[in-house]
Amino acid sequence: MREISTAESHDLAVVGTGVIGALTAYYACRREPGLRILLVSHGSRGHGATALSAGFDTPTGRDAAQRELALRSTTLFAKLAGELPGLPRRDLPVHWIVARSGATALDATLADGSRTTPVDADRHQALSRVFPGLRVGGDQVLLSTAPMAVGGPRALADLLLDQVLDRPGNTLAEGFRVTGIRRDGRRLELVGADGSVLTAFRTVVAPGPWALEGPVADAAQARGARVKKVVAFHVLTPPPPGAPALVFEDEDAFLLPDEAGGRWILSITSPDWDRGPDGPLAIGPHDRALALALLDRHVPGFVPHLTGGRVFSDCFTPGHLPIVDTTDVPGVVMAIGGSGSGYRLAPALAEQALTLLYGRTTAP
Template identity: 85%
Template sequence: MHDTPSTGPHDLAVVGTGVIGALTAYYACLREPGLRILLVSHGSRVHGATALSAGFDTLTGRDEVQRELALRSTKLFDKLAGELPGLPRRRLAVHWVVARSGAAALDATLAGGSRTTPVDEEHRQALGQVFPGLRVGGDQVLLSSAPMAVGGPRALADRLLDHVLGRPGSMLAEGFRVTGIRRDGRRLELTAADGSVLTARRAVVAPGPWALDGPVADAARARGARVKKVVAFHVLTPPPPGAPALVFEDDDAFLLPDEPGGRWILSITSPDWDRDPDGPLTIGPHDRALALALLERHVPGFVPHLTGGRVFSDCFTPGHLPVVETAGDPDVVMAIGGSGSGYRLAPALAEHALTLLYGRTTAP
């Protein structure tokens, strides 16, 4: 293949235009303003988990590494808000239902040394007006933590991609399904399913749920990556202004107010593993049964309003710890394993990917 002004070699190819890929490209522009960046998406430019994620940014982590990623991402999100005014992001109060015996373990997951506090009776009664029929089991406690954030992953990715594509020499290749990346001298060749080729000097592969079908598939499988269905129901009753989130820690589920949509989002943990992200994904009767059982236990007043929702898939890794490392070539970095937390950890993951390629961190 012969290089042309439109095909490369670009300085950096970012494979995957979800929120991790978009942030990677954006930060690359800040680090090296003259970089020619190639954005590659096998479908439309923002789809998959980023298009459908609720954007709940809990400042938590399963281990110290994930907590550090969460803290770093929060700092970077705050910086983004100053650089790109008008991004959808707001703080909200968060309450937790957890087994009494698990309260200390919950505190251990909170980043930055934060701790929960018990909800007193007056506050509990007020929460009952927001969550009708609120119930907490006899072996459970209702706790409050510091406010956390909710953002708009799709709006953020779109804004970042617009910024990158406004730079001279950068371009977007949609419908280019990368099946392999190989070195050809001082450049990388990205080959698509139809045999077409694009070139770049370096590449970051952030494929979301398509990690097991593409140029880093073998490396992803070697690290135990699997694809799982993610389900979020809609509870069609308007949340009051300033409504808090309610996290069911032992069920790995949460209720999140979607004030612009005039509804609540109920995210549950689906038991459906090893799902093809390109296959038909639907909310099944077993998903609805799980959601109804959860609401009947804790917020029975929401049961009549549980109607439809959103379903997608994500790549999960052991321990739910994302993997950001080189993949077969020092100029190819993969960022995989969002494990349902890809949005809230995305800034730190993007920063790490670029540090592996360029050897330094420029953001604060």
């Protein structure tokens, strides 16, 4: 016979302690400080895409909906910085290499309506010292935007979870894999893989790349969600203080300075679809070939320093537009499809999830 937890039901369960789950729980506490929150992770609380995320935040969007999420997240990140001293996040200059014919389209992606500006010869020369051998193709241009941001997604999630768990009545259940959620009268039962049950009155499921196998698997599949490998290489040479990021817009890739780590992070777009987070995930020779070709084209001086990196999986939704929606079970909302941008869009996604559950009461 299955075991039923005798513990009192929590008001809100948040399945997932990545950046989206952590923000959801934090905002829920802010809206209603007395709310009793149950955090659930099938691994340790730091396990997931967030732990390996590069944390680059370009407030851009492929379409109006994504731009709205980006803009709202920028506002919410600024609020968070005011509330939480030591928020792991800083501004950095950003430059872009893009096809001359794509410059207008790039402008259109900027969520705040700002525009790119051409990089002049002096700045180009200065950038060549930071990005050794910097090459811009004959049909390409080198552009600047206003500063953007880089954060520490894992440190952010930790900071937020600490805040939530410091409050009496809030609990973290680690190592509890939710296989299904069903309604029993007013309560929701979160059924664990071992048959045990946790209960809450409402639930947000933010499962990251596990979206296709947990309690919202059917809903995620029905909405066209898939999983894909995400790869970020390390370039083992220290960036100078204040170094900018360089985005290769046409290749969907970027170089990000990791000053604390004494290296650069080179994020590329892996073509490896349907790679879940529990499968064997490794940086393969074809990933390296892609990264080397990119560096060879644009920053050949970095080629000898390309060594190792980080690899995980993320959930991608059609149009790379995350989905925050209700599910078939009343009182259960899912927030899925970080689509390689789940850190930078997380505040708006968390806010939307709570608005769906509780209505637009007080802003986070």
